[in-house]
Amino acid sequence: MNITTLKPGGFTFWDRFAPWYEKWLTRGEYHKLILRELRCMIEKEWSVLDIGAGTGVLSIPMASFGCNVTALEPSSEMITIFRSKLGLLSISNIDIQKDKWEEFRNQGSQNYDLIVACNSLHLIHGGFISAMTKVFKFRPLNVCLITEINNNYFIDFKEIDSVQNEYNFLFIKACSVDSSFCFKDMNEVNEFQDITGSKIDIQMKRDTPVQIDKTDIAILCWERKS
Numbered sequence: 001m002n003i004t005t006l007k008p009g010g011f012t013f014w015d016r017f018a019p020w021y022e023k024w025l026t027r028g029e030y031h032k033l034i035l036r037e038l039r040c041m042i043e044k045e046w047s048v049l050d051i052g053a054g055t056g057v058l059s060i061p062m063a064s065f066g067c068n069v070t071a072l073e074p075s076s077e078m079i080t081i082f083r084s085k086l087g088l089l090s091i092s093n094i095d096i097q098k099d100k101w102e103e104f105r106n107q108g109s110q111n112y113d114l115i116v117a118c119n120s121l122h123l124i125h126g127g128f129i130s131a132m133t134k135v136f137k138f139r140p141l142n143v144c145l146i147t148e149i150n151n152n153y154f155i156d157f158k159e160i161d162s163v164q165n166e167y168n169f170l171f172i173k174a175c176s177v178d179s180s181f182c183f184k185d186m187n188e189v190n191e192f193q194d195i196t197g198s199k200i201d202i203q204m205k206r207d208t209p210v211q212i213d214k215t216d217i218a219i220l221c222w223e224r225k226s
Contacts, residue, residue, distance in 0.1 A: 018077035027182040046113035052120020112140035136164040143222040167222035181211040
């Protein structure tokens with residue numbers, strides 16, 4: 001399953017899709033490499049803003065490491081799942097805020113050590129350029145953008161970098177990740193197809209239906225100039 005190829009019709013879609021998103025996360029390894037990269041970057045006590053946090057796939061590991069995380073997520077159902085996980089894990093250093101990035105205001109001129117956005121900015125009104133311009137205006141010490149790159153979605157990374165002059169561009173890493181979706185049974189497959197409005201190719205592995213898929217992602221990082 002490729003996140004950027006989904007055709008959401010607004011927040012209603014993400015509310016309905018939230019349980020399926022969580023199943024996809026917990027049954028797969030899509031974010032394994034992303035989390036490894038973030039772990040090499042972050043430091044304990046960092047203040048982190050996670051844009052489009054979903055059900056906490058990045059926020060929870062960063063908080064567990066010792067960061068103080070503000071998780072920005074506009075979908076009510078994503079937040080419901082997120083909060084239930086926090087309750088089970090007894091994590092208290094995450095502040096979930098139900099808001100869109102376009103409307104989010106920096107309360108009290110919060111200084112972030114890192115702003116991270118993973119597969120979320122393509123959904124922002126105005127697109128990547130508008131979203132990243134606002135990211136840089138918040139003047140965090142570090143910026144990390146993670147996004148899928150595929151034939152259906154073109155991103156001009158040079159144009160993104162050109163909207164700022166206060167940051168050193170550190171690196172871009174392109175890699176392939178397993179984005180397969182393991183379903184419990186064919187009933188789940190049918191329900192998933194109804195939610196997404198698309199037909200998916202299924203293969204049977206040990207009597208389990210699987211949508212076998214891979215996608216390319218790019219991880220980009222900037223550091224504010226001293």
